[in-house]
Amino acid sequence: MNTESAGVQRVVVTGVGVLSPFGEGAEVLVRALEEGHSGVRFLEVPWAKSLNSALAAPVLIPVESRFTKLRRLTLDRVAQLALLAAGEALTQAGLDFSGDEGLHCGLFWGTGIGGATTLEQAYHESFLDAQARPRPTTIVAFMANGSAGQLSIEFKIRGPSFTYSSACSSSAVALGEAFLAVRQGRVRYALAGGSEALLTLGVMKAWESLQTLAKPDPVHPETSCRPFSRDRSGFILGEGAGALILESESSAQARGATILAEIVGYGNTTDAGHITQPDAGGQARAIQEALHMAHLAPDQIDAINAHGTGTVVGDGVETRALKIVFGDHAAHIPISATKALHGHLMGAAGAVEMVAALGALRRGIVPPTAHWTTPDPACDLDYVTEGARALPALNTIMSNSFGFGGNNAVLIARRYTVSP
Structure with missing residues (x-):
C-alpha cells in the first residue's frame, strides 16, 4: 500500500x-x-x-x-x-x-x-x-x-x-x-x-x-x-x-492477532443544501475522498454496501452519486442494500453495515438487496436483486452512510495482505 x-x-x-x-x-x-x-x-x-x-x-x-x-x-x-x-x-x-x-x-x-x-x-x-x-x-x-x-x-x-x-x-x-x-x-x-x-x-x-x-x-x-x-x-x-x-x-x-481486513479509505463531506434532502454532489465528493485516501481508482471497487434506505428520493440520489464517481463502471459493481432486512439502525447503521461488508469480504459473498420487485429508471444499477452472490475475486468493498443534516461518510475496506 x-x-x-x-x-x-x-x-x-x-x-x-x-x-x-x-x-x-x-x-x-x-x-x-x-x-x-x-x-x-x-x-x-x-x-x-x-x-x-x-x-x-x-x-x-x-x-x-x-x-x-x-x-x-x-x-x-x-x-x-x-x-x-x-x-x-x-x-x-x-x-x-x-x-x-x-x-x-x-x-x-x-x-x-x-x-x-x-x-x-x-x-x-x-x-x-x-x-x-x-x-x-x-x-x-x-x-x-x-x-x-x-x-x-x-x-x-x-x-x-x-x-x-x-x-x-x-x-x-x-x-x-x-x-x-x-x-x-x-x-x-x-x-x-x-x-x-x-x-x-x-x-x-x-x-x-x-x-x-x-x-x-x-x-x-x-x-x-x-x-x-x-x-x-x-x-x-x-x-x-x-x-x-x-x-x-x-x-x-x-501480538499475533488474527487480522480480519484492512481499512484503507474514509471520506466525509457535508451537502450544505437541505436538512433532510440528500445531494448527489455531496455524496459523490465523500466517495471520491475515500478513493483518494485509499489510492484506488474507481474501477478497483469490487462491491458496495449502499446507504439504500428505500426512500423515493434517497435511492435515486445515491444512484446518481455513484454514476458521477464511477461513470460507466457503476453498472458493473454489485450493490447491496441490507436495510431491507435489518431495518434502518440510524446511528448504529454505519458500524453494523461495515461489519456486514467485512463479512462479505471474508466470505466472498455479497448479500442481496431484498424485496426488490420492479425496475425504476432512476435506479438502474446492479443491486444484487437475485439473492446473495458469490464473488470469489472480491478484494475491496465500500460502505456508504448518508445522514440528515447533510453529512456523508464513506468507508473502504480491502482484503488484508501482509506487508512485503
Whole structure:
C-alpha cells in the first residue's frame, strides 16, 4: 500500500461485534443477510396500537437480563446494546485493557439520539404527574455520550474518547475518525462503532409525521422496505449496535492477532443544501475522498454496501452519486442494500453495515438487496436483486452512510495482505 508519508500506518480490523434484529453476534448477522432473512416484524408492545404502522426491526434477545438490577439503573437500552457488541469485538481481538494497554486505546462511538427510552420515560412521568421526580440516574442514562462513558468504565479504556452524532452516518463517522487516529499514530488501538435504541412511541410517531417510513405490505409485511425498487415507500426503523477493533498492522502483528481486513479509505463531506434532502454532489465528493485516501481508482471497487434506505428520493440520489464517481463502471459493481432486512439502525447503521461488508469480504459473498420487485429508471444499477452472490475475486468493498443534516461518510475496506 502506498502511504502519504512515512508516519502513516496501515490500519487493520482485529475484532467485530454486533447486536442486530437477527440476534447476537457478527456471524449471525452475516449469515442472516446472505440467506435473506428479515428482522422486520410488528412490535408487540401496549403502545403499538397508537401507531399508524407498528412495523419495526427490534432486537429480541433479553438484553437487560445480561446486567444486574443495580447496573441497569444507569444503563439505557442503547448502552446495553453497546456493551454487548463491544464485548464480542474485544473478545475476538483478544484484548484486555485492565492494565496499561487501556492508556493506548481510543474510544470512538456514534449515536443519533442516545438514551431515547430513558428520556421518553422521564417526560412521560413528568407530564402525567407534575409532582413526579425523575430517577436520579436519568441524566447519565440519556446523555448522548452515556454509551461511550459506560464502555470506557466497563473495559478500562483510558485514551481519548469521542461521541459522534450525525444522524444516520454517526457510527460511520466514528469508524472513520478512529481509522484516522490509528493511521496517524495518535492511538495504538481504537474501539469504534455505534448503537441506537429508539423504538419508543414518541420517536416512532415523530418519524411517522415525517412520512419516511415504509407502508406495510398487506400480505408480506416483512418485505415492506424495498430499496431501489420502483414501488419503494420508505424504511423500517430498527435498533442495534456494531463495534470494531481497529489497530495498527504492526501492533496486530506483534501480538499475533488474527487480522480480519484492512481499512484503507474514509471520506466525509457535508451537502450544505437541505436538512433532510440528500445531494448527489455531496455524496459523490465523500466517495471520491475515500478513493483518494485509499489510492484506488474507481474501477478497483469490487462491491458496495449502499446507504439504500428505500426512500423515493434517497435511492435515486445515491444512484446518481455513484454514476458521477464511477461513470460507466457503476453498472458493473454489485450493490447491496441490507436495510431491507435489518431495518434502518440510524446511528448504529454505519458500524453494523461495515461489519456486514467485512463479512462479505471474508466470505466472498455479497448479500442481496431484498424485496426488490420492479425496475425504476432512476435506479438502474446492479443491486444484487437475485439473492446473495458469490464473488470469489472480491478484494475491496465500500460502505456508504448518508445522514440528515447533510453529512456523508464513506468507508473502504480491502482484503488484508501482509506487508512485503
